[in-house]
Amino acid sequence: xxxxxxxxxxxxxxxxxxxxxxxxxxxxxxxxxxxxxxxxxxxxxxxxxxxxxxxxxxxxxxxxxxxxxxxxxxxxxxxxxxxxxxxxxxxxxxxxxxxxxxxxxxxxxxxxxxxxxxxxxxxxxxxxxxxxxxxxxxxxxxxxxxxxxxxxxxxxxxxxxxxxxxxxxxxxxxxxxxxxxxxxxxxxxxxxxxxxxxxxxxxxxxxxxxxxxxxxxxxxxxxxxxxxxxxxxxxxxxxxxxxxxxxxxxxxxxxxxxxxxxxxxxxxxxx
Amino acid sequence: xxxxxxxxxxxxxxxxxxxxxxxxxxxxxxxxxxxxxxxxxxxxxxxxxxxxxxxxxxxxxxxxxxxxxxxxxxxxxxxxxxxxxxxxxxxxxxxxxxxxxxxxxxxxxxxxxxxxxxxxxxxxxxxxxxxxxxxxxxxxxxxxxxxxxxxxxxxxxxxxxxxxxxxxxxxxxxxxxxxxxxxxxxxxxxxxxxxxxxxxxxxxxxxxxxxxxxxxxxxxxxxxxxxxxxxxxxxxxxxxxxxxxxxxxxxxxxxxxxxxxxxxxxxxxxxxxxxxxxxxxxxxxxxxxxxxxxxxxxxxxxxxxxxxxxxxxxxxxxxxxxxxxxxxxxxxxxxxxxxxxxxxxxxxxxxxxxxxxxxxxxxxxxxxxxx
Numbered sequence: 350x351x352x353x354x355x356x357x358x359x360x361x362x363x364x365x366x367x368x369x370x371x372x373x374x375x376x377x378x379x380x381x382x383x384x385x386x387x388x389x390x391x392x393x394x395x396x397x398x399x400x401x402x403x404x405x406x407x408x409x410x411x412x413x414x415x416x417x418x419x420x421x422x423x424x425x426x427x428x429x430x431x432x433x434x435x436x437x438x439x440x441x442x443x444x445x446x447x448x449x450x451x452x453x454x455x456x457x458x459x460x461x462x463x464x465x466x467x468x469x470x471x472x473x474x475x476x477x478x479x480x481x482x483x484x485x486x487x488x489x490x491x492x493x494x495x496x497x498x499x500x501x502x503x504x505x506x507x508x509x510x511x512x513x514x515x516x517x518x519x520x521x522x523x524x525x526x527x528x529x530x531x532x533x534x535x536x537x538x539x540x541x542x543x544x545x546x547x548x549x550x551x552x553x554x555x556x557x558x559x560x561x562x563x564x565x566x567x568x569x570x571x572x573x574x575x576x577x578x579x580x581x582x583x584x585x586x587x588x589x590x591x592x593x594x595x596x597x598x599x600x601x602x603x604x605x606x607x608x609x610x611x612x613x614x615x616x617x618x619x620x
Numbered sequence: 621x622x623x624x625x626x627x628x629x630x631x632x633x634x635x636x637x638x639x640x641x642x643x644x645x646x647x648x649x650x651x652x653x654x655x656x657x658x659x660x661x662x663x664x665x666x667x668x669x670x671x672x673x674x675x676x677x678x679x680x681x682x683x684x685x686x687x688x689x690x691x692x693x694x695x696x697x698x699x700x701x702x703x704x705x706x707x708x709x710x711x712x713x714x715x716x717x718x719x720x721x722x723x724x725x726x727x728x729x730x731x732x733x734x735x736x737x738x739x740x741x742x743x744x745x746x747x748x749x750x751x752x753x754x755x756x757x758x759x760x761x762x763x764x765x766x767x768x769x770x771x772x773x774x775x776x777x778x779x780x781x782x783x784x785x786x787x788x789x790x791x792x793x794x795x796x797x798x799x800x801x802x803x804x805x806x807x808x809x810x811x812x813x814x815x816x817x818x819x820x821x822x823x824x825x826x827x828x829x830x831x832x833x834x835x836x837x838x839x840x841x842x843x844x845x846x847x848x849x850x851x852x853x854x855x856x857x858x859x860x861x862x863x864x865x866x867x868x869x870x871x872x873x874x875x876x877x878x879x880x881x882x883x884x885x886x887x888x889x890x891x892x893x894x895x896x897x898x899x900x901x902x903x904x905x906x907x908x909x910x911x912x913x914x915x916x917x918x919x920x921x922x923x924x925x926x927x928x929x930x931x932x933x934x935x936x937x938x939x940x941x942x943x944x945x946x947x948x949x950x951x952x953x954x955x956x957x958x959x960x961x962x963x964x965x966x967x968x969x970x971x972x973x974x975x976x977x978x979x980x981x982x983x984x985x986x987x988x989x990x991x
Contacts, residue, residue, distance in 0.1 A: 518719040521686055522777075524706040525713035527736035527784065536732070540723040 382599065389592035396589065407593040417594060420578035424558055427489065427574055431496040431557035436550040438497065439504025444538075446505075447512045458505075465502040469562045472499065477566040487569035495567055496557040503556060504549035511545025548609045555605050635659035635695075636788060636820050637683065642692035644678050652678045654844040656692070660788075660822060665814050667823045667831040670841030671867070677792060679841070680824045684713050684790050697787070707736070712781030712789040716796045718773045720765040726776050727752070727761035733784040751779040754813070771802045778810070782817065789814075791823045795830065807833050828868050832856065840864050861991040865913045870962075873989075874912040874954045878904055886988060888912055891955030894933045898986035911989040916960040918985040921949070921967065921977050930980045935959060937975050940968070947971075953979060 352364055384398055392402035411417045442461055446454055464472060476495045477486060485491030519541065523533045539546070561576035568577060575594065582591045637660035644653040653675040660666050668676040681687040682694060685706030693700050701709060720729050730751050734744045752758050755775035765773055774794060781789055794810075795803045811834045814821050825831055831838050832852040840847045840855065840863075848860045859865035862873060876888035876896065886900045888910065898912055935953025947968040949961040961979065971977070 516717065516719065518715045518717055519721060521684070521706070522713065522715060522719035522780075523721070523732070524686075525684060525709075525711060526733035526780065527707050527710070528732070529707055529736075532736060537721055540721075 385592055386596050386599070388589060389596040391589060391592075394589065396587075396592075407589045410588075410590045411593045411597075417575070417578060417590065420573055420575040423568075423572055424575040427492055427496060427564075427572070428554045428557040430489075430493045431500050432550050432554040434493065434497045435500035435504050435553040436546060439501045439549060439553070440508050440542075440546055442501070443505050443508035443512055444534075447509060458509075461505050462502045464498045469499075473563040473566040476563060480567060486567055487572070489572050492564060492567045492572055492574075493557075495563045496560060499560065499563065500553035500556040503552035504546075507545045507549035507552065508542060511542045515541055544612050544615055548612045551605055551609050551612070555602065559602075636662045636697060637822070638693075638695040639679070639683075640693045640695065642679075642682065642689045642694060644675075644682060644687065645690045651690075651844050653682070653689075656844075656846065658839060658846060658849065660820060663818050663820055664836045665811065665821045665823065665834060667825060667835040667838045668841055669825060669828060669831040669838050669867075671826055674841035675844040676824050676826075676839075676841040680790055680792055680822065683788075683822065684711055685709050710784070710786050710788075712784070712786040714774075714777050714781050714789065714791040714794045716793040718765070718770075718777040720773055720776055720780075722765055724764075725761065726757065726763050726765065726768070729765070729776060730780045730783050733780065737784060747783055751783040754782070755779045755809075770798055771806065774798065774806065778813070782813070782819070786819070788820045788822065791821065793825055794823075796825075796827075803830070804833075810834065832868070840867060842867075858987065859913065859989065862911050862989055865911075865987075865989060870916050870960055872914045872916060872954075872956060872959050874914065874956060874959075876910055876912050878906050878908045878910055878988075880906050885983060888986075888988070890933075892953070894954055896931050896933070896954075896986055897983045898931075898988050899984055901988045901990065903990045904988055908990070913987040913989055914981060914985060916948070916962040919961045919963075919979050919981040921961065921963060921971065921979060930982055931986060933979050935977055935979055937971060937973050937977050940971060940973055949977075951977065951979065 352360060356364075387400050388396055388398065389407055390403045390405065391397070391400040392404040392406060393400070445451060446458055446461075451457075472495070476491075480486045480491045480495070483491075485494070515538070519537050520533055523537045528536065559576060560574075561580050564572075564574050564577045565580065568574065575598070579591055579594055582588060582594075637658075639656045639658040642653060642656040643651050645651045652673075656675075656679060658679075668679060670676045678687060682689050685701070685704060685708075689702055694702055696704075696709065696711075706713075720726075721732065724732070727748050730748045731744050734740070734747060739747070748761070749758070752761055755778055757772060757775055757779070760768065760772065760776075765776065768776065777794070791810075795806050798806065807830055810821075813819075823831075823834065832855075835852055837849060837851055838855055839849045842863050848855060848864045850858075855864065855868050859868060865871050865873060874890055874896075876890050879887040879889050879895070881887070881900055882897075884900055885897045886904055888896045888898055890896060890912075896912060904910060933953050935951040937949055937951055938958065939950040941948040941950075942965070945965055947963050947965050949963065949968075949971070951959045951961055953959045959979075
């Protein structure tokens with residue numbers, strides 16, 4: 350962090366410039382949070398800053414009606430189903446792809462990752478038109494399937510990365526000791542790659558939980574998720590309840606990513 | 621005379637393992653293992669020895685079921701097993717990197733093959749305990765593999781591969797990662813285990829001294845083929861070709877031309893004009909280019925009058941290396957720049973570099989190689 354005592358004045362100036370730049374970037378990124386969180390505790394129905402008087406009224410409003418809480422429940426349900434589906438499919442795909450005799454590895458990998466790269470609106474419109482024909486629009490199943498496609502790349506990437514450090518001799522050893530392929534997977538491979546699978550699952554959950562565009566296209570009133578609710582909240586009626594929702598989401602996302610950090614630390618410590 | 625009468629043929633039990641014309645290719649052009657025919661007898665310790673890329677590990681992997689032969693058959697107890705998955709072969713396998721399951725304790729690792737065979741409870745516990753005692757790790761059952769040293773981990777791997785009483789145990793350079801002292805100790809330990817349990821072992825190594833120490837028979841691999849299959853003693857004394865002679869032990873390989881024969885001895889002319897006598901071998905003819913193998917420890921400096929008639933050659937000492945109990949001399953002789961001679965340190969007194977010296981060795985210690 351700090352320069353050695355023999356640094357030239359030029360180096361010192363450069364280092365100071367970098368520091369100023371970094372602090373500025375961080376400040377711009379974080380600053381909105383320092384507005385949103387206090388605003389959620391404001392008493393005022395308009396967004397006035399600094400906050401004139403603090404209160405919990407928007408949190409009370411959030412939990413009072415079904416409008417928001419239904420959104421929260423829908424989001425949790427959708428994200429949980431997506432997580433299970435994406436984790437199972439993504440882990441299986443990773444296991445297949447990393448086999449030494451797997452043909453066309455690169456094209457298949459590209460295909461699996463593509464939902465991450467394709468603009469989200471295209472996925473949403475495509476999903477809307479395709480699912481419309483199958484009668485999957487305005488259904489939970491449709492939303493979960495679309496979110497699964499978006500979440501699988503995260504699982505594939507984390508699990509393949511973990512598998513690259515997995516010792517194939519462990520599989521061979523288990524086989525030679527009499528384990529069938531299923532036993533090998535559940536008793537030897539899965540415990541070894543579990544940190545990767547778990548952080549993939551967290552990413553999958555976060556992907557679905559935050560997702561708004563595809564959800565806007567594919568959901569009806571029944572499956573309306575929290576992000577959709579917030580989005581329409583901004584459009585229709587400006588109301589500080591959205592600040593309360595945003596603040597709670599912020600806390601939740603932070604917790605999720607702390608969990609990922611903890612998982613990756615643990616897997617590194619296990620090595 | 622009744623020609624139909626036949627003596628009962630082949631009363632010896634069938635070999636445990638047989639490779640019949642096995643070939644393996646990954647690219648369809650180059651054969652990593654080429655026309656392999658090899659039998660492993662019940663209860664024997666057979667080592668596959670060779671440099672890296674000689675096909676020995678591929679052969680072991682095919683026997684373990686992790687690779688499939690491109691052509692040919694592998695028979696286990698008389699049954700073809702090319703299409704049998706590893707978990708159905710009942711073969712113990714010990715890997716170079718131990719391959720212990722890191723998330724299980726030592727005892728859980730050893731109980732794993734028992735669980736796969738539906739042996740649980742007290743019966744399993746007894747077996748695990750006995751297996752740990754056998755490798756002198758009785759107190760380590762609750763440790764995780766990372767808490768053990770390399771040698772201890774190797775012992776656990778060994779116990780795990782033996783606990784389900786397999787008919788055959790395969791080992792792929794299991795001591796490669798250990799230091800020299802521990803390696804030598806483990807060699808003896810593995811050999812004792814193999815003998816006391818009466819198991820058949822197939823062992824892969826590139827370390828010739830390890831192979832000589834442990835094996836009943838050694839198959840020397842080179843370029844995907846077995847160069848020679850023999851006991852350690854015979855392999856050392858009577859190598860069948862230049863490769864085996866060079867790979868097993870230290871050797872001096874002298875080019876020569878057979879001048880003629882005299883009383884069961886061949887007379888060979890070395891490139892420098894010196895004439896050697898060596899026991900005649902099958903296939904050697906007058907005028908033939910051959911290689912003469914002379915082991916460094918079979919030669920003496922000065923003419924020590926032995927009971928046997930000797931070959932005597934002159935050479936120039938290039939360098940002398942002191943190794944405690946013995947000396948290594950590098951001598952220019954017989955057309956070689958560095959003819960190695962190993963003599964007991966006590967016999968080396970008065971030897972100096974750049975001096976002429978007379979070397980003597982028994983005629984029977986010169987071996988003609990025609991290939």
